[in-house]
Amino acid sequence: MENIATENTTLCPSARPESGDSVVFGVVSGTVAQPRIAYLKQPQPVTDELIAKSSPATPAEIFRTAGRCIESGCMHFDGKDCRLAQRIVENLSVVTEELPPCSIRRNCRWWQQEGKTACMRCPQVVTDTYNPSQLIRDVAKPTAL
Structure with missing residues (x-):
């Protein structure tokens, strides 16, 4: 199977x-x-070996990962848009002056939906955070539709 980051998905x-x-x-x-994402030049498949290397932390504490947007199957999707991307743009500060060197941008839901404004905030997003600020908790919490 072709790498999902190079497919038209x-x-x-x-x-x-x-x-x-x-x-x-x-x-x-x-x-x-103040976490920041160091972007890889090429996305790498998540493997059992890669997951094992993150131990004792969780993989989502160490890596930013992308997968197929499951739309209606996601608690952040409202039927049309990703509400997480909207809340990130509306609530988080810009943390970079330039577009990050992101290898998934052309297929990224946040880029397609929110454009540069999402990318300028993306480097501070960490999936698993154990001491999030109230702001991060509010942004990450799904809203009722």
């Missing part, structure tokens, strides 16, 4: 690493208080 840049066909497109760096 919409990708969720906040997919769980366990989702089956996910790829790593970034590694969490920075600090606990």
